[in-house]
Amino acid sequence: MRYEAPTTAKEAVRLMAGKAGMARVLAGGTDLLVQIRTDRIAPDLIVDIKRIAGMRSIMTKSGGFRIGAAVSGAELGEHKALRRAWPGVVEAANLIGSIQIQSRATMGGNLCNASPAADSVPALVAAGATAVIVGPRGRRSLPVEDVAVAPGRTSLKKGEIVEAIVLPKRAPRSGDAYLRFIPRSEMDIAVVGAGVSLTLDRNGVCTAARVALGAVAERVILVPDAAKALIGSTVDQAALERLAAAASAACRPIDDKRGTKKFRIKVAGVLARRAVRTALARAQGK
């Protein structure tokens, strides 16, 4: 195995595109190094992106945020403006692992590891985030929900790297939230995760919403029907019931040691409803 720590995105792309054999990007390493150690993968080349300035910073951009792919969870949590604008995204990222893990783990890595149970991804999908991808043919943007295609697999082509995640400008009276179910209070992998982002008009009517679910399909899924249940309503009890039913209906989970299909389908509806309540309170400034 060879280790490289380039200082520019261009050089990182050249390394990722050029090497025959398996090349892997090292961001926080909290998934990658475990996979290497447990012999699940044996890369020939590791490209550490933490020396690339643009991948290590959080910048405000057209009223939104550009978060470098190698920004750690701890750094997200310490960024007051980001936390104020997108509390659900920051909380989701900060749910991952211990303080030690937060010092290293990144949303770029969480996204590209392509686990269906990735905690930050449903929150990013709900937020309408886009991934900035740099590759041999230049840069392109992709909705976050189109990055993972299956467990451990992304739509990125050879030589491509997620450089940053962009969160859009926040409309007034907006709120987001992410909730997950785990059988203990901390430090576990989501059995189900639900991310919600919504916007209200002056009369408290929901004008825009996005709902995303984790750990209930082969990848994190956007659920347009659940969002439709909210839009045009005052997010009353009837809308919440429709939302929960739509969330459950969108699930196509597996049975595994963490939970059964039936349990996941039920809990997806419950969590989506609770996440909406939190996002609603935030949109109302409560």
Place this chain on the structure above:
Amino acid sequence: MNGGRVMGEMMSKVKVSTTINGDPVEYLCDAEETLLDVLRDHLGLTGAKEGCGTGDCGACSVVVDGRVVCSCLVLGAEAEGRKVTTVEGLATGDRLHPLQQKFLEFAALQCGVCTPGFLVAAKALLDRNPDPTETEIRFGLAGNLCRCTGYDKIVRAVQAAAAEMRKG
């Protein structure tokens, strides 16, 4: 032939210059070696322990550039130009750090394998928050597993050390 093979192995080594417990250190490591491997096997700093090797137990905790990490989840090569603090850097000469002193006084250890990780993580916690609540201590140390003490004595020791350190 043999020379070529040795040459090949040499070329795959990464040369690293870093600072460990305030001292400049240089080493050669393989690309796949972790910072924990380097500390224990190359530098003789055996305070950090390998418990799980997958970032779950915290026995290998060290501080890199002011943040506590699992050294089993950091490559040795990544330490280039960084500042690393291990449990060996806590005491000042023969004088124990207040956390070490209170861990002894409160019997906050039994087998001791988790203790260096707890001390490093607790120091990182108190550096950021000199007066943590019990809940904050328990959250702050949730990445460190102890199979002996039941945690209570560890929490009491950290509280006592924090109180002493606040007195200065």
